[in-house]
Amino acid sequence: MLTTVGGFFYPNKRVNVFVGPLGSGKTELAINTALVLAEQGLVTLVDLDIINPHYRVRLVKTELAGRDVEVVCPPDELLQADVPALTPAILGVLSRDDQRGVFDVGGDDIGAVVLGSFRPYLPAGQYAIYFVVNTCRPHFTTAADIHRMIDRIERAVRVGVDYLVSNTNIGLETEPATVIEGRRILDVVARERGIPVAFTGVRSGIAETVQELDAGTPVFPLRLFMRPPWEKWG
């Protein structure tokens, strides 16, 4: 399930699917996973987010194209459309053994409904569903809150979550202690639910510190892509 590169950990199934509450960081995790997998050859990154109008994978389509990541999303003229447009290429990624894919699913159970429609096509034994949690998000600060959303998403997809991903952060100001605190909450959920925490997502600047402080925790360093317009140049 995980591959180690330079001491850090990355998801590595043929099909890696990220689900979770709105604003938990699924898109950043999906982009970063695709980029790591692309070091071993072409990867397809599927933008399955039909509920979030702005911060979606499709925003960085051109940037990723030069790095062996092909983004599957609606055609250019519908990129900003407020419609749940899904292309036939999505089925191709799921059904062809020679393709590797990363799926970024929309937030909450509402966003996960789309994944439910692809449930019959999820390739047995070749995929993993990762449930991403940021315990700094309002209303997802306790184990009980997290259990409730996992239940709702599992009902929407009609498939069980395989792994939890700890992605606790408050953006660029995140301190290592915040990350570790979030991981502790997720450990409780993992124990109560009997599914493992796959790894902890951490912005790259503090990934090494987190790994040192929280020995034994697999850490996935993240480069952040969904930045507001004033943090970009052109």
Added chain:
Amino acid sequence: MPKVLMKGNEAFGEGAIRAGCRCTFAYPITPQSELTHFLARRLPEIGGVFVQAESEVSAINMVYGAAAAGARVLTSTSSPGISLMQEGLSYIAGARLPCVVVNVMRGGPGLGNIAPAQGDYWQAVKGGGHGDYRLIVLAPASVPEIIALMELAFDLADKYRNPVMVVGDGVLGQMMEPVELESGEIRTAPEKPWATTGQGDRPQRNVINSLHIVPEDNERFNLDQAAVFAEIRRREQRSEEYRTEDAELVLMAFGTVARVAKAAVDRARARGIRAGLIRPITLWPFPDESVRRAAAQAQQFLVVEMNLGQMLEDVRLSVNGKRPVHFYGRPGGTVPTVREILDEVSRIMG
């Protein structure tokens, strides 16, 4: 209190709750739907009420009713929804009722698109409904400021018995920023002896409407309101100034664009151009005092907006021909970049 990572749209809702608002009537529309989603979940948890109305016309009239009964009440929508609400807003203003309306603006005119825009400035500050009325209009530029201005919005609405609009756009609504939620008291609405809460011990029942059949009566009502508007103009202008002390070129922008402009000011300064920024926080009352003060020293102004030049007119009125006022805008749902603004600054400053 530990910080939480909050979306702008959630912050509009959180700010309303902290202001003591327990009633929201709204109809979902992108790019503000997280706001209604958030309040639909939160309000029932704390003894409040959220009703998804069958349309924006219906939502604003539910607001009219709740405001008349003395509640702190909110509705939220995006541009086309605001257009639908104009009749109700005029009635609410005509009935002197406090309420708060959020507009997370999108690209127009018409159906337009769901991308971030500021094309509703005129509609917000010059009135889109009929008659001589004013909305107090607030324009936050960050997620923490959304919470602070939502609290202010409810206070101003009650203080002046006037509707308040808080405007954002898709960038601000969708983005996430850390917020430190101070623990502490949730505000409550002040006493409203005029509210229609049943006659009780009052000698006469309270009646709320916007009807003044005799023209002279209506004229008196309008003149009384003019005095209220003058007081708001005098007391409630708010703006943020950034590096304006020695600025030769003053940029003016609100909301999302102000943050892009701020980044451009820093880049310009690094190139030796003395640029600064005035960010109106109240779009009405427009902070003309700050602009007039700046015009005493700055040689030129550059207004940057996500429209074809709407706030531009208020800047020109405030500058009153004393300095050249330039404009750079991207309409229809596009956001000016740091590079574009810097190019414009460089062109002006030669």
